[in-house]
Amino acid sequence: MRERIAGGYDPFVLPFVIGMIFIFIYLFIALIRVFRAMPGSDRKKFFLSLLNPTIMYKNIRDVICDCLLHIKIFKRNALLGYMHASIAFGWFMLIVLGHIEVMLFVPQRNGTLHYPIFYRYFVAEQNATLKGAVFFFLMDFFLLVVLSGIGLAMYKRIRSTALGMRRTTKPCFADRVALWCLWSIFPLRLLAEGFTAGISGGSFLTKPVNMLFANFLGNDMNVLPTWWAYSTALGLFFLALPFSRYMHIPTEVLYIFLRNAGLKIHHPRKGLAEAEIYSCSSCGLCIDACPMNMQKKNLKYSSVYFVRFQRRNNKKKINEIAEKCLMCGKCVALCPVGVDSCGLKQAQRATVTDKLPYNYSFLASAHHQGGGPSMPLAPVSGSATGNEVTANAAAHGAGNATGNAAQSAVGKDKVLYFAGCMTHLTPAIIKSMTTIFDAAKEDYVFADKDGGVCCGRPLMLTGKVTAAKEVIERNREMIQDSGCKTVVLSCPICLKVLKEEYNLKGITLLHHTQYINQLIDQKRIRLNHSEESFVYHDPCELGRGCNIYQEPRNVLSAIGELKKANKEKKESICCGGSLGSLTLNYHDRVKITQESLKALTFDNPDKVITACPLCLKTFSDQSTTPVADIAQAVAGNLK
Amino acid sequence: MATFGYSLTPSSRIDLCKFNQEKWNRLVELESDVLKCMACGSCTASCTAGKFTRTSLRSAILYIQNGQEKQALELVQSCLLCGKCFMVCPRAINTRNLLLSINKIYSVK
Numbered sequence: 058m059r060e061r062i063a064g065g066y067d068p069f070v071l072p073f074v075i076g077m078i079f080i081f082i083y084l085f086i087a088l089i090r091v092f093r094a095m096p097g098s099d100r101k102k103f104f105l106s107l108l109n110p111t112i113m114y115k116n117i118r119d120v121i122c123d124c125l126l127h128i129k130i131f132k133r134n135a136l137l138g139y140m141h142a143s144i145a146f147g148w149f150m151l152i153v154l155g156h157i158e159v160m161l162f163v164p165q166r167n168g169t170l171h172y173p174i175f176y177r178y179f180v181a182e183q184n185a186t187l188k189g190a191v192f193f194f195l196m197d198f199f200l201l202v203v204l205s206g207i208g209l210a211m212y213k214r215i216r217s218t219a220l221g222m223r224r225t226t227k228p229c230f231a232d233r234v235a236l237w238c239l240w241s242i243f244p245l246r247l248l249a250e251g252f253t254a255g256i257s258g259g260s261f262l263t264k265p266v267n268m269l270f271a272n273f274l275g276n277d278m279n280v281l282p283t284w285w286a287y288s289t290a291l292g293l294f295f296l297a298l299p300f301s302r303y304m305h306i307p308t309e310v311l312y313i314f315l316r317n318a319g320l321k322i323h324h325p326r327k328g329l330a331e332a333e334i335y336s337c338s339s340c341g342l343c344i345d346a347c348p349m350n351m352q353k354k355n356l357k358y359s360s361v362y363f364v365r366f367q368r369r370n371n372k373k374k375i376n377e378i379a380e381k382c383l384m385c386g387k388c389v390a391l392c393p394v395g396v397d398s399c400g401l402k403q404a405q406r407a408t409v410t411d412k413l414p415y416n417y418s419f420l421a422s423a424h425h426q427g428g429g430p431s432m433p434l435a436p437v438s439g440s441a442t443g444n445e446v447t448a449n450a451a452a453h454g455a456g457n458a459t460g461n462a463a464q465s466a467v468g469k470d471k472v473l474y475f476a477g478c479m480t481h482l483t484p485a486i487i488k489s490m491t492t493i494f495d496a497a498k499e500d501y502v503f504a505d506k507d508g509g510v511c512c513g514r515p516l517m518l519t520g521k522v523t524a525a526k527e528v529i530e531r532n533r534e535m536i537q538d539s540g541c542k543t544v545v546l547s548c549p550i551c552l553k554v555l556k557e558e559y560n561l562k563g564i565t566l567l568h569h570t571q572y573i574n575q576l577i578d579q580k581r582i583r584l585n586h587s588e589e590s591f592v593y594h595d596p597c598e599l600g601r602g603c604n605i606y607q608e609p610r611n612v613l614s615a616i617g618e619l620k621k622a623n624k625e626k627k628e629s630i631c632c633g634g635s636l637g638s639l640t641l642n643y644h645d646r647v648k649i650t651q652e653s654l655k656a657l658t659f660d661n662p663d664k665v666i667t668a669c670p671l672c673l674k675t676f677s678d679q680s681t682t683p684v685a686d687i688a689q690a691v692a693g694n695l696k
Numbered sequence: 697m698a699t700f701g702y703s704l705t706p707s708s709r710i711d712l713c714k715f716n717q718e719k720w721n722r723l724v725e726l727e728s729d730v731l732k733c734m735a736c737g738s739c740t741a742s743c744t745a746g747k748f749t750r751t752s753l754r755s756a757i758l759y760i761q762n763g764q765e766k767q768a769l770e771l772v773q774s775c776l777l778c779g780k781c782f783m784v785c786p787r788a789i790n791t792r793n794l795l796l797s798i799n800k801i802y803s804v805k
């Protein structure tokens with residue numbers, strides 16, 4: 058291995074070096090900004106997480122899988138995954154190999170910025186030697202990998218459907234500059250290395266390029282200009298990087314570390330949120346994901362644009378999008394980076410709504426006014442209104458004797474049934490649940506028999522966090538005071554907030570789908586297997602919100618044939634009734650409902666089954682196929 | 697002058713001159729659905745907060761139209777944004793945004 062250029066320097070490296078220094082300084086300042094905007098406790102949590110081997114393992118795994126290999130995109134569409142992975146991983150390998158070459162063969166140049174990148178210009182080697190052949194081959198191989206990815210990316214700009222995307226993002230100006238640079242970096246590198254391959258050696262890709270051009274271009278004349286062009290493209294790319302979508306490349310690594318440390322969003326644009334906003338790669342997967350985009354006019358409300366306006370701090374647009382979103386969580390579930398745009402939108406809403414006046418003084422009196430007819434959540438065991446307890450102690454004892462119930466939380470103590478305010482508007486669910494409780498001889502307490510106070514989740518979603526906390530605190534006390542160890546809920550919206558915000562120690566929270574599934578497992582209810590076919594709709598808050606997908610499917614398989622929906626589980630389409638959206642009007646909602654129903658009924662099921670009172674009501678208004686709650690379906694098939 | 701022995705107390709007297717057109721326009725801009733309300737009262741009947749304290753979207757809208765902003769505001773400040781009124785409204789009014797918008801516009805003096 059011999060240095061071809063004495064001093065190891067040529068002026069053409071300057072654009073690259075300037076770009077590199079700029080980006081290092083920029084990133085350093087950005088990093089400090091993110092940390093300074095964080096609450097002190099979060100900073101501490103982050104630094105402690107770096108000492109935790111489990112979290113560190115997770116960090117490294119996530120960086121490799123998400124940033125380099127893009128496994129999540131692969132799972133959605135192999136070609137699209139390959140496009141992202143080939144560019145990221147290929148480029149990464151080119152950089153790593155360049156550094157290894159320098160370390161091994163010209164250690165005196167260790168620590169220079171430009172040497173590993175322009176190695177082939179400065180060093181001559183024969184590919185007859187082993188080290189020449191191996192590294193040249195590897196470098197050419199990874200260059201080919203990157204070039205194939207770039208080729209796909211160009212093709213995607215023209216025909217996005219070929220890569221499984223119906224719609225793709227509109228790039229902004231800095232995006233375009235960076236994009237052109239990125240697209241030209243690797244072809245230029247191929248040319249530059251090709252022109253030099255005659256002097257400093259090459260492999261299966263660069264050699265043929267060299268020979269090809271030797272026929273009609275004087276290679277030597279072109280060497281320097283192409284290296285200049287290559288270096289300039291790199292330099293420009295780094296200069297445009299902070300203002301373009303490619304900022305996600307460095308930021309995503311930081312975001313993975315912050316996320317795995319368990320930090321939460323405190324401010325819609327600062328601290329963790331800032332890292333999140335800049336991690337968005339503008340890949341546009343959230344555009345096709347969003348149920349609002351059944352209508353083209355709603356494209357502008359996609360999460361990717363929310364994030365883009367966040368970067369530009371365009372208050373008007375940010376608020377408009379934040380208020381429109383259904384908070385169905387689909388874009389978050391499908392986002393390859395894991396940008397929690399719903400969390401960001403909620404924080405953004407809080408900047409507007411949290412300071413609005415409210416008056417919940419009635420909460421206190423509602424709590425202490427023992428036993429009045431309007432007393433919600435009254436039936437603390439032994440209290441005056443405790444008479445709705447349908448105790449059947451003897452039969453319950455018999456249930457324990459089978460040995461099953463004894464180990465499980467259900468059946469051990471009294472069960473608290475919390476229907477939720479929405480469920481009171483669809484009393485068929487309540488009736489079915491009481492039938493099921495009775496059939497299972499459950500010893501239960503009906504918490505909000507005469508109506509209760511809202512769970513607080515709608516307030517949370519609206520951004521009225523302070524108000525929500527008041528409601529939550531009051532409900533929490535009452536659930537805790539009831540002494541019940543299991544709470545069964547019929548409304549997924551309640552379940553979500555009870556799980557996340559109530560901090561109920563030692564209390565098991567079950568949605569009625571989970572509860573019924575347990576009853577079946579423990580053989581506490583016996584069911585007819587009917588001829589009917591069902592399709593199950595995953596309510597947003599139950600599926601994506603609480604990760605409950607399997608239990609309802611088990612239950613439905615027990616009473617009939619379970620058919621598949623066109624889009625289900627993580628990809629299920631919101632029913633359109635979501636309380637998440639503030640400004641979406643009825644007409645837009647109907648379109649979503651219809652689209653959701655179309656996806657559900659594509660295999661012609663006899664019934665659409667859901668597990669949320671709001672979905673039930675929303676679907677029932679529009680559907681030609683009968684719609685029922687899972688509790689109704691089970692209660693109708695009890696033996 | 698003959699007295700009939702009864703009169704209107706000032707507090708319940710409607711003074712249409714107090715109606716603020718500008719604020720109303722802003723309300724319509726934020727949630728045009730307010731124009732669709734037919735004062736059926738379904739929202740009030742199903743209201744979660746209404747079980748404990750006086751809460752009524754229907755009355756709030758009427759109060760606003762009568763220029764009684766303070767009374768209107770009092771009727772919506774106990775709202776929990778639970779969305780039951782949204783589920784029952786026969787005119788499919790986006791009630792939650794309407795409630796929020798009333799709070800936004802009429803709580804500034």
Ligand code: SF4
Pocket residue numbers: 336337338339340341342343344360361364388391392393394395396398
């Ligand atoms: S938010 Fe996620 S899915 Fe949407 S463009 Fe950004 S990275 Fe892609």
Ligand code: SF4
Pocket residue numbers: 346347348349358359360382383384385386387388389399
């Ligand atoms: S949460 Fe749902 S409605 Fe909101 S942007 Fe994401 S996919 Fe669209």
Ligand code: SF4
Pocket residue numbers: 732733734735736737738739740753754781784785786787788789791
């Ligand atoms: S339910 Fe709808 S139409 Fe009826 S009073 Fe309330 S807002 Fe008006």
Ligand code: SF4
Pocket residue numbers: 739742743744745746751752753774775776777778779780781782791792795
């Ligand atoms: S959203 Fe407010 S006004 Fe409507 S039912 Fe709930 S508490 Fe009552």
